[in-house]
Amino acid sequence: MSDKDLVFRTARELVLLMVTRQVSAREVLEAHIDQIERVNKKVNAVVTFVPDHARKMAARADAAIARGERLGPLHGLPVLHKDLAATKGIRTTQGSVIYEDDVPTCNTLVVQRLIDAGAVTMGKTNTPEFGTGSQTYNRVFGATTNPYDTRMTCGGSSGGAAVALACLMAPIADGSDMAGSLRNPASFCNVVGLRPSVARVPAWPSPQPHFTLGTYGAMARTVGDVALQMQVIARPDHRAALNAPVIDFTQPLECGVAGTRVAWSTRLGDLPVDERITETLAPAVQVLEDLGCHVDEREPDFSGADEAFSILRAAYYRQSFKKFHDERPKDLGDETTWEIERGLELTVDDLGRAELLRSQVHDRMYAFFGHHRFLIAPVTQVPPFDVREHWPKWVAGVKQTYYREWMRICSRVTLPGLPAISVPFGFTDEGHPTGLQIIGRQGDDLGVLRMAAAVEAATGAWRRHPRIAL
Known part of the structure; x- marks a missing residue:
């Protein structure tokens, strides 16, 4: 198979090819290394690149197959890690000049689980300083640009990961999300980003082990590949303060969603949303109805959510x-x-x-989900904006007064700990991607993935790759 063919393959396809000896892990790796070397300089997504380290890991995978063994569900699969996640022996800057030369002595739990499952580490993806905000730039590496329009931002804070996926540099990537850091860049880059339920993916080590706003999660180009990654990273660990029950993410996603009652929200309460977003996502109601869903147009009550989130996030930053x-x-x-x-x-x-306030929001959302299996809304309130702009100062004619005010359509979902996914849906007239945010009941991560898989199959939007990557 050609390098071009391999980088277009999904993660699940690549693993199958490797374990059935149709292609070697080294061949898969070299195809992605070539893609990084060819494309990354145009977008600045991969900021620490370790090809020689990756080649040793790929050789290990091939040696295992030669012995008749499989390393795990991610056997030989190239992966990129967000630069917030500690990687043993590989520089981890957190997008900060304070950690510019830091080389951790151990892996964070998510990274270790990916490696233990057979994944091959190729390097680190760019993030804003300490993951602060949804515009990926910092003083260490500069800005990461949107692959569909390099004049625009890719979002963040898992922006480098989203761009690397969109540009076919890796089949999967890890990320994290507090105010929308998996969902926003996924929407801006036409990939899939899942923020799991609280404690679904345990955090270790962690400076604040009982903190519930932030979580690790998974990114890929398809919903199935996100599920493959969740199979590995989403299980309890005794060292983590918070854990959730095990879910079998190997269960089929193509179960059909006919008869499911969903709520369709255009503003997630009362938020301003750019008309380019509402216009691009307008066909979503018909798509859901064609899938057999019962769709009610309903805006949930998130009163107090913004204040509570801001206080709890500020307390986290202080500590x-x-x-x-x-x-x-x-x-x-x-x-x-x-x-x-x-x-x-x-x-x-x-x-x-x-x-x-958080308790009140939780109670209202519990009641809301008693009537609807899913809440479906835009992922972002604006399309990708100028990469030179730190954050949009206006949204639909409404002035934004602080750097993450425009991200509330995601952070409101964070507060009660709900699972939410961004799945590619369409493109604005300017050719900029938009995503659909599918929000589920606490603990229903598999249900969210199944609804996302149905939407993905109905639209096929994920197949539109940026020209820069071709």
């Missing part, structure tokens, strides 16, 4: 990064500094109010 604010303030970006300073202003009463 995690106050030391840098005190000792190296000039080495912090504006957005990180803003969050820390909001955290320094918090009182005990603020924290108590945030928890009360």
Whole structure:
């Protein structure tokens, strides 16, 4: 098979080809290395590249097959890790000049699980400083651009991962999500990004092990490939403070969704949404009805969600990064500094109010999902914007007053810990991708994947690759 053929294959197809000896892990790896060397300079998605390390891992996979063994579900599969995730012996900058030369001595749990399942580490993907915001740029590596239009942003904070996938540089990539960091870049880059339910993917090591807003998750070009990755990373670990029950992600996704009652929301309550988004996603109702779903147009009540999320996030930043604010303030970006300073202003009463509001949102969403299996909405409130702009100052004529205000259509979902996926759906008139956000009940990650797989099959939008990658 040619290198071109291999990079277009899905992760599941590649694993099957390797374990049946139709192609070697080294051949699959070299095809993706060639793609990175050819395309990455145009988009700046892969920021630390370790091809020699990857070749040793691929050789290990081929040696296992020669012995009649399979390393695991991801046997020989090339993977890229987000630069927030610690990788043993491989530089991990977190997008910060403070960690510019940091080389961890151990892998974070998600990375280790991917490797143990047979994946081949090729390097690290770009992220904003400490994953702050949905525009992937930092002072260490610069900006990552959108592969469908390099004048535009790719989103973030898992922006490098989304771009690498869209550009066929890797079949799977890991990422993380607090305010939309798996979903936003997936939407902007026409790939799939799943934010799992709270504790579905355990976090270890973690500076705040009981923190529930942030989570690791999976990215790929197809829903099936996301499920393949979840099969590996989503199981309990005794070292993690929070764990969720095991789900068998090997179950079929193509189960049909006829008869499912879903709620269709264009604004996730009362948020401003750019008309280019609403126009591009308008056919979604018909697509869902054609799949046999019962669709109710209904806006959920997220009152108090924005305030609660902001307080809890600021408290996290205060605890995690106050030391840098005190000792190296000039080495912090504006957005990180803003969050820390909001955290320094918090009182005990603020924290108590945030928890009360979160409980109220949780209760309302519990009742909401008593009537609807899924809530379906846009992923982003705007299409990809100018890569030179740190964040959009206006959305649908409404002024945005802080750097992540335009991300509330994702962060509202984060607060009650709901599983949510961004699945490719269509393109604006300018040719910019948009995604559909499918939100499920707490714990129903497999159901979310099945609904996403049905939408994916109905639209086929994921097959439209950026010209820059071809």
